[in-house]
Structure formats: structure tokens, C-alpha cells
Amino acid sequence: MTDYLELAKLADQILSVAEEDPEKLLGILDDLNPDIRKELINSDFLNAYQVFYYFFRTEPKEIIEDRLLLEPATSAFSEKGILIYEYDILEIFFKISGCTPEIYISDGDTIYKRLTGKDAYKEMLDYLDKGDFL
Template sequence: MPEQERGLSYREMACIAEELLEKTHEDEVLLAGEFAALPDDLRRDLLVSDFFNAYQTYFYYFKQSPGDLERERLILQPASALVQGVMITERELIEIVFRVEDDLPIMSVSDGDQVLVNYRGPDAYARALHFIDEAL
């Protein structure tokens, strides 16, 4: 079966990820540029893989750091956790959970029991923060 049909193996993806990290010296700006240059399917797979952390994926989508504490939280989580979601920040018992679905960043605002609102796209985090500020 041709490689395009079967996809890349774990080992092949690991080699690509290692090359990207070495080439960019793990600099998030350079890494985001490298992600953008990848074929769509490969980029989608890598952005939610164990080869990168959630912050590197966050930076690719939003092109800025969310803040020091939030950055540290994201660095400690593998990008693969973004399929389910990673809590990025919390204010007054309301939390923002970052996840990736269909190659789109989603910020879910939750009260801990239920999702109050979802925001998608490059301004999703700013809109989620604004929602919380307005609600408090």
C-alpha cells in the first residue's frame, strides 16, 4: 500500500518531530512556522501527538503566549491531551479548557459541571477571557 494511503508510522512521525525540534531549537515562533509549512494531514497529527507539548500547539494556533502560569500549565501537558482538553486558566471557579477538534482550537468556558460556551478560531482564548470578565 502506498505511504499516502497508509499514513506515517509512529517511528516516522517521531523522526519528523525530532527534526522539527532540532531545526527550530524548540523556539515556539520558529516551530509554528515549520508547522504551517507541513502538509495538512501531517500537521494535524503532530499538533495532537505526544511529540509536542500543549503550549507548542497553543502557540501555533494563537501566535502569542497566554501568560506565564498558563504557559507553564500547557508545557506540562502533552499535545495529545488536547483531544480531551487541558484546563488553561481558572477564575472564580470558572475555567477555560483548551482543546483541538478538526484542526481548530476550541476554548470551552466551564463552571466545572457543564460547558457554558465554546469559542473557536484564532481569537477563541481572548473571547473566552472576555466572557468570564463579563460574567463576573
């Protein structure tokens, strides 16, 4: 495990070089030692948007981006995850389970769909477009 202060210094350097460009940040994270990358992703040195972009490698809808920017990365590792979108009566959450990104769709009582992996966000959009849950 990397010393907290060293990890903070590394995060500052990375974010300075990335200049708020998610593609630059993605390239830097991809080049890191996997253990250090995992520590950064599991820390609050990154925000949830940066972690979302790292896993899904796509820009989310603007309202989702706005919500993720306000959350620390560790929120995605909580049991429930982060509420990223509301669609009709449904709530869409983003979370990380272990090292796997997940999107799930719920009405608060029932989970209608649980999608995992790098294509989960795109699959969620397709699922909502089809309207199979209604």
C-alpha cells in the same frame, strides 16, 4: 499515515531546528504537508503549549503556558480538554475538536461560554474582563 518512527524522527528534526522558539516552530509547521502537520499535532511528539501556540499564534499568560508545557498534545484532543486557568469560580479549558481549537468556560456544571477558532483565546480574555458571567 506516516510510520511512527519516521514521524518521531521528523519531530526530533523539527524541534532541533526550532530550538524551543515558538515562532520558528510555527513557521516550520506552516510549511509542512498538511497531512503530516495534522499527524504531528495529533501526536505526543509535541506538547500542548506548542499546539496552543500553533492554533492561537499568541503567548498565553505565564500560568497557562506552564500548565500547557506539562501536557502532551493529545491531552487537548480529549473530551474535556486541558484545564488551563481558574478565574474566581470558573475553570477555563483548551481543547481541539476535530481540527478546530476551542476554549470553554465552565463552573464545573454549566458551560458559560464556548469559543472556537483562531481568536478564541483572545475572546476568552475579553469575556473574562467584561465579567458578563457574574
